[in-house]
Amino acid sequence: MRLDDAAARLEALGNPTRLRIYRTLIRAGAAGLAVGRLQDKLKIAPSTLSHHIKSLVTVGLVSQVREATTLTCHANYETMQGLVDFLVAECCADSRESSDKKTAA
Amino acid sequence: MRLDDAAARLEALGNPTRLRIYRTLIRAGAAGLAVGRLQDKLKIAPSTLSHHIKSLVTVGLVSQVREATTLTCHANYETMQGLVDFLVAECCADSRESSDKKTAA
DNA sequence: ATTATATTTCCATGGTTCTCGAAATATAGT
DNA sequence: ACTATATTTCGAGAACCATGGAAATATAAT
Numbered sequence: 001m002r003l004d005d006a007a008a009r010l011e012a013l014g015n016p017t018r019l020r021i022y023r024t025l026i027r028a029g030a031a032g033l034a035v036g037r038l039q040d041k042l043k044i045a046p047s048t049l050s051h052h053i054k055s056l057v058t059v060g061l062v063s064q065v066r067e068a069t070t071l072t073c074h075a076n077y078e079t080m081q082g083l084v085d086f087l088v089a090e091c092c093a094d095s096r097e098s099s100d101k102k103t104a105a
Numbered sequence: 106m107r108l109d110d111a112a113a114r115l116e117a118l119g120n121p122t123r124l125r126i127y128r129t130l131i132r133a134g135a136a137g138l139a140v141g142r143l144q145d146k147l148k149i150a151p152s153t154l155s156h157h158i159k160s161l162v163t164v165g166l167v168s169q170v171r172e173a174t175t176l177t178c179h180a181n182y183e184t185m186q187g188l189v190d191f192l193v194a195e196c197c198a199d200s201r202e203s204s205d206k207k208t209a210a
Numbered sequence: 211a212t213t214a215t216a217t218t219t220c221c222a223t224g225g226t227t228c229t230c231g232a233a234a235t236a237t238a239g240t
Numbered sequence: 241a242c243t244a245t246a247t248t249t250c251g252a253g254a255a256c257c258a259t260g261g262a263a264a265t266a267t268a269a270t
Contacts, residue, residue, distance in 0.1 A: 007121040014116025045260045069216045069267045084189050174237045174246045
């Protein structure tokens with residue numbers, strides 16, 4: 001993953017409203033959730049919601065499937081996994097010493 | 106981790122300049138890296154660099170240790186791990202079905 | 211064609227962020 | 241006190257983002 005793509009995705013998740021949306025979709029799992037259901041759950045103005053979903057779709061974290069008049073949204077779990085891998089990947093690449101670094105939670 | 110804290114951290118990492126800084130620190134590992142060394146490596150104006158480092162420190166992703174005139178920065182790996190856990194934690198909580206969901210890279 | 215539901219686009223507003231030069235501050239050596 | 245190095249704060253401009261109301265579009269049922 002290119003750094004700019006990673007940054008764009010992190011930025012997308014870095015807004016509390018969008019993070020709520022994204023997490024709700026993650027919780028929904030493979031079944032996904034329609035825009036209207038997100039609206040009901042999260043009480044966000046339709047235009048605002050649409051705007052944020054679009055951001056998430058643009059960076060590839062969410063995809064949409066039309067079913068008649070409803071648009072169902074899915075969190076792209078693999079994309080997020082790739083993002084997580086990107087963050088963790090280079091750990092300590094420049095100095096592989098374990099000295100006093102804590103690895104606990 | 107509270108959602109707003111997670112969002113603040115993601116937002117901090119969601120700027121390409123800050124992500125570069127953060128990754129450089131991650132690569133530096135436990136030894137950390139002085140602000141000046143970051144400057145040399147990344148060619149960012151001192152005021153801009155300071156500004157971004159402050160953001161990362163504020164959200165807890167980076168900490169600093171003063172050594173005479175130099176300030177050494179460390180990436181707080183555990184904080185990032187917590188963030189990653191937060192993102193992955195709730196996966197599919199609302200519908201535990203594995204249907205056709207891919208788990209590959 | 212009309213109506214109803216679902217969602218998006220348009221537009222404006224207020225707020226926030228990014229960047230960097232210049233000046234300020236901190237620490238220490240002479 | 242003076243100088244040098246390291247880093248931060250201040251200030252300002254341009255750019256960008258978040259929000260939501262109103263109007264537009266899409267799909268389908270009658």
